[in-house]
Amino acid sequence: MKYMLLIYNRPGFVEELTERERADLFGEVDAIMKELTESGELVGGDALADPSTAKTVREKDGRIAVTDGPFLEAKEHFAGHITVDCESVERAVEIASRWPDVRFGGRMEVRALMEQSGTEM
C-alpha cells in the first residue's frame, strides 16, 4: 500500500534551533531517507518553499482571483511530503512518528493513496 506522509510545521522554526539541534534534525531526516531507500519503500517526496511564496487561486464574483500567500493563515503549514510503499498502515505511522518535525511542534498526517485498480463487487 502506498501512503503519503504529509509534513506540517511552523515556517521558520528551523532557524530558531541551535546549530546542534539543526544538525540533529537534518541528520535524522537523512537517516530515515537512507533507511527507506535501502528497504525499497521510498517512492518519492518533495519539500515545499515557504508558504509566504505561495499563490492562492480562487473564483471570486465569477472571475479567477489570484492572491499572494497561503489560503489559510495558520500556525502550521504544509511543508512537504514523502510517499512510501509499505506493508501496513502501522509501518507508515511508525515512519511518520520518527519524523523530527513532530518533536518541534509540527505534525504528520498519514493518508492512503487511491489506486486505479479495483475489483467488481
Place this chain on the structure above:
Amino acid sequence: MTAPVPGPPGVEDLLRALAPQVLGTLVRRHGHGAFDACEDAVQEALLAAVVQWTGGTGDPADGDGVPENPRGWLLTVATRRLTDQWRSERARRDREAAVFARDPSAGEGPALGEDRPADHDDTLTLLFLCCHPALSPPSQVALTLRAVGGLTTAQIARAFLVPEPTMAQRVSRAKQRIKAAGARFGMPPPDERDERLRAVLHVLYLIFNEGYTASSGPDLQRAGLVAEAIRLTRELHRLLPGDGEVAGLLALMLLTDARRAARSGPDGLLIPLTEQDRTLWNADAIAEGTALVTEALTWSPPGPYQLQAAIAAVHAEAPRPEDTDWPQVLALYRLLAHVSPNPMVTLNEAVALAMVDGPSAGLDLLRTLDGDDRMSGHHRLAAVRAHLLEQAGDADGALEAYRQAARGTTSIPERRYLESRAARLRANRLDDGEEPR
C-alpha cells in the same frame, strides 16, 4: 493481452523462457553463494540480447537477429559478465592488499551443464528459491518476476507503480536476505516442500491479482502481469501435474480472466458479476478452466484454489445471472470456509446465502463479522451490507452503507461504483417525493 515490453512477442517470449534456464545453469556452475551475482549477470545478458539481436527495438529485423543457439549465447554473455565482475572485484581487493584466497572453483570450474539441454526443473528450483520464507511477499513477487519471469527491473517497477531505484533496491535486498538465510539452490527438503509450494502459489496469485484488478484502467503495463502469472502457473502445472492446488490456481486464473472484457464499461466503471454482458466472456478460457478444476477435484483433496475455481466455474456455466446455481455456490463457499476459514470467505458466503434464503439471512451472517477486527469497518463489509440492504428494500440503510463503503475504499473505480449506487438510491428516493437529506 499486452506484453510488458513492446515489440514482437517472439524475441520477448524466447528471452523470458530462457532466463530461468540460463540462471539455473549458472548457479549450478558457480554455487548457490553466487546466486546474486549470477542473477545480475543474466539480467545484463538479457538486456544485451535485446540490443544485439534486435537493435533495442524488440524486432529482429532491426538487429543481428536471433542467433542459432540463443541459450548458448545468453550463457556465454552472462558468464563473461560474471567473470568481468569477479575480476574487477579481485583487482579491487588486491589493491586493498587484502589477504583473500578466493575459492579456486568459483568462476573457473568445469562448465557443468553448459551444453546440457534445457533443464526445466531449474524453473521450479528458482521458484522455490525466490519464494523463500525469509522474504516478504512483495520481495518474493519482485524477485520471482525478475529471476523466473525474466522481466527487467524497469518493467517490474512500472507494473507496481514505483520508481525503478525503489524496485532495484527491493530486488537486491531480497537477494541479500536469501544469501543471509543460507538458502541453497536446490529443491527444499520434503518436509518443507508443501509449505514452500503454498508460498509459490500465493506469489503467483498476487502477481495475477495485481494485474487483474488493474485491468479495468488504462494501465496495460500492469495488465501484462495477468499473462505473466498465467504463463508461470501453466509452467508450474506442467512440472507438477499431480498437485491439485496448482491445477486449481491455474483454473481460477483462467476463469477469472475470462470475464475481463465484461467487468468494466467503456467509461472504466466496474460492472458487478450479475450485470455483466456474459456474451463477452471468453468461452475458451472458461472451457479450459472448468475442465482443469473438474478433473482435479476427482482425485485431489479440495483446497482453497480448487474451491474458488469451482465457484467461478459455477458462475461461468450460467448463461444468465438468474440461471446461477446459487445452492451449489453456497455449498462450495461453506466448504471453503471449512478448509480455509477467513472473513472474506464469510462475506461471499453471505452473498450466496442471501440468494438462496433471502437478504435477511445474508445480513444475519454479516453481523457475525462486526466483532472481527480484520473486517469491522472494512469497506467490503459495508459494500456487501449495502447490496443486501438494498435487496431487502431498506433504501436508507443501503444508502448509508454505500456511502460508508465509498469512503473506506482506496480504489478509484470501486469508489466510483459505490458512489453511483448511492446516487441511484438517492435519486429513486427523490422521485418518490421524499425530501433530500
